[in-house]
Amino acid sequence: xxxxxxxxxxxxxxFTVEGILFKKGTIIIQDKRSQDQLRNKGYGEMxxxxxxxxxxxxxxxxxTNRLKAFKDQQPMGFDSLLRVALKFxxxxxxxxxxxxxxxxxxxVAKEGFGFGVDFRVYDRGEFEKKAAKYVVFxxxxxxxxxxxxxxxxxxxxxxxxxxxxxxxxxxxxxVIYYKLDKMNLTENKNAMNQNxxxxxx
Numbered sequence: 001x002x003x004x005x006x007x008x009x010x011x012x013x014x015f016t017v018e019g020i021l022f023k024k025g026t027i028i029i030q031d032k033r034s035q036d037q038l039r040n041k042g043y044g045e046m047x048x049x050x051x052x053x054x055x056x057x058x059x060x061x062x063x064t065n066r067l068k069a070f071k072d073q074q075p076m077g078f079d080s081l082l083r084v085a086l087k088f089x090x091x092x093x094x095x096x097x098x099x100x101x102x103x104x105x106x107x108v109a110k111e112g113f114g115f116g117v118d119f120r121v122y123d124r125g126e127f128e129k130k131a132a133k134y135v136v137f138x139x140x141x142x143x144x145x146x147x148x149x150x151x152x153x154x155x156x157x158x159x160x161x162x163x164x165x166x167x168x169x170x171x172x173x174x175v176i177y178y179k180l181d182k183m184n185l186t187e188n189k190n191a192m193n194q195n196x197x198x199x200x201x
Contacts, residue, residue: 025085042108
């Protein structure tokens with residue numbers, strides 16, 4: 001599969017789904033056909049017989065006009081959902097910005113392993129075929145993150161056999177990626193750009 005095909009298959013779809021606000025900014029999808037369509041594209045998961053979109057997934061789908069969300073039968077806008085999600089997760093905007101950027105590059109990203117703002121990221125065309133290749137760990141520009149903390153995260157990710165990537169969200173919202181390798185930070189302007197190139201479409 002070419003990069004263009006992978007980007008198209010993982011991010012582009014013609015349908016719009018409807019969902020209902022649930023707990024902590026999550027969204028319930030009740031329609032079975034919509035559940036199948038979302039599942040095929042790597043959005044949401046079944047949790048205790050209820051199909052749930054994570055807040056960052058719901059925000060992204062609203063941002064791309066692919067989700068209509070409702071609260072008490074009244075439509076919600078992007079800002080309304082963001083305000084709800086912020087009550088339960090102070091990092092939701094950072095998660096959304098990284099998730100949006102990864103999706104724009106053609107990657108399926110799923111909930112991470114509890115390192116903070118982190119995602120399991122699947123190589124193009126490999127979702128549901130292979131395990132996630134990357135663990136992307138997000139921080140905001142100017143945030144003080146200790147070397148010991150980063151070292152422990154790197155060690156844990158390496159034990160999993162995955163590539164550790166730090167996603168730094170700049171103040172303007174741009175995301176820059178760095179590959180973590182034995183505590184050497186290599187900026188994603190060279191090799192990492194080959195892994196996470198921008199969608200030129």
